[in-house]
Amino acid sequence: MPVNVFSLLPQELESRLAQFPAFRYRQLLHWLYGRFVFAPEHMTDLPLTLKDYLLENLSFELPQIALEKAAQDQTTKYSLSLTDGENIEMVIIPAPKKRTLCVSSQVGCARKCSFCATGRWGLTRNLSAAEIVGQILIAASICKPERLTNLVFMGMGEPLDNLENVLKTLQIIQANNTLAFSPRRTTVSTCGIPQQIIKLADSGIKTKLALSLNSAINAKRDNLMPINKIHPLEEIKSALKYYLKKSTFRVTLEYILIPDINMGKDDIKALRQFAGDLSCKINFIPYNIVPHLPYRSPTEIELQEFLQQAQSLHQAITLRRSRGAGICGACGQLAGNHQGVTP
Ligand code: SF4
Numbered sequence: 001m002p003v004n005v006f007s008l009l010p011q012e013l014e015s016r017l018a019q020f021p022a023f024r025y026r027q028l029l030h031w032l033y034g035r036f037v038f039a040p041e042h043m044t045d046l047p048l049t050l051k052d053y054l055l056e057n058l059s060f061e062l063p064q065i066a067l068e069k070a071a072q073d074q075t076t077k078y079s080l081s082l083t084d085g086e087n088i089e090m091v092i093i094p095a096p097k098k099r100t101l102c103v104s105s106q107v108g109c110a111r112k113c114s115f116c117a118t119g120r121w122g123l124t125r126n127l128s129a130a131e132i133v134g135q136i137l138i139a140a141s142i143c144k145p146e147r148l149t150n151l152v153f154m155g156m157g158e159p160l161d162n163l164e165n166v167l168k169t170l171q172i173i174q175a176n177n178t179l180a181f182s183p184r185r186t187t188v189s190t191c192g193i194p195q196q197i198i199k200l201a202d203s204g205i206k207t208k209l210a211l212s213l214n215s216a217i218n219a220k221r222d223n224l225m226p227i228n229k230i231h232p233l234e235e236i237k238s239a240l241k242y243y244l245k246k247s248t249f250r251v252t253l254e255y256i257l258i259p260d261i262n263m264g265k266d267d268i269k270a271l272r273q274f275a276g277d278l279s280c281k282i283n284f285i286p287y288n289i290v291p292h293l294p295y296r297s298p299t300e301i302e303l304q305e306f307l308q309q310a311q312s313l314h315q316a317i318t319l320r321r322s323r324g325a326g327i328c329g330a331c332g333q334l335a336g337n338h339q340g341v342t343p
Helices: 010-016 022-034 048-057 129-143 159-174 194-203 218-224 233-246 265-275 300-310
Strands: 064-070 076-081 087-094 099-102 106-108 123-126 150-153 186-190 208-212 251-257 280-286 316-319
Touching: 010 022, 022 048, 076 129, 087 129, 099 129, 123 159, 129 159, 150 159, 159 186, 159 194, 186 194, 194 233, 208 233, 233 251, 251 265, 251 300, 265 280, 265 300, 280 300, 300 316
Parallel strands: 099 150, 150 186, 186 208, 208 251, 251 280, 280 316
Antiparallel strands: 064 076, 076 087, 087 099, 106 123
16 A cells, blocks of 8 residues: 555655655655645646656545534634545634644544543544644645644544654654644643653653643542543643653643533632642633533633632633634534434
8 A cells, every 4th residue: 555645754755755866855845745735746847757656656645625614703614534434523713813723633532521522432543644644734725825823632532542643743744844833833632641641751752732631629530531530630740740841831731611510619729739830821711512411611700700710820821712612613522423423
């Protein structure tokens, strides 16, 4: 089977094209990552011999857009079909000065967080590096002539359960002769798998890290996120400290606000304790309704009361109002072709 060109680091591509003059491989990279032209037939300045070689020896397959839904705020969710018939989703969130892609790393997810649409149907498979790079390239070409500025691994899947391919993706897109994507503008979000956080830190590949925390009380977090029964908060916190020693970035704690579950005074107190000695900022995200799940979104009054209490936290806090909720493109709402799944 020909290797997918989007799974290759620039140096790997160069060695595969060693029989051609070096400038040819740079031309190819420019077509793929500079002009977003993905079919050798359309690369007008490549000689026929090289085009034939590329078509015979490499695959240029990308996920295909099957469906596109835009919300009023222009946040757009794309359903993408993969070569084996599986479906994933990605979301592009435009803002005046930035364009963020929320990218998927798996088909489904094994972690079964109780508030998440993806977690409800389990894991089908990991995405390959080519399938993750493919989403980024499709998004970059959609954003043209503007640049895709930010990348968050907060789509379908637990990125650290597919660490090898996520790291390869980061290496590919951060290379100078591809997208030169800044690590400062990349965030990998995890439900909290200590050994994988440590591997990420040890990899030397730079990215920001977000922990999907959602409760700093073990008993509550056990209910929200089953991973917590295996790796409780204390273990996760030491892994975060390890990451912080090796990284120049602060960690982000993501905290989805669910009324009657994690918005009380005891929750703030526990959060203050957990975050107290961590170099971090905290993002609060009002819960987005997922059909068939027993949670509701906070009212404006509940939100304001909570934020008032959260002023006692020592870290920078932000309220991130999820975009794209009307199209099920907001945080926790992505479910691929399993949107209608029932419990
Ligand atoms: S929140 Fe993330 S880790 Fe949890 S089930 Fe959903 S996709 Fe998986």
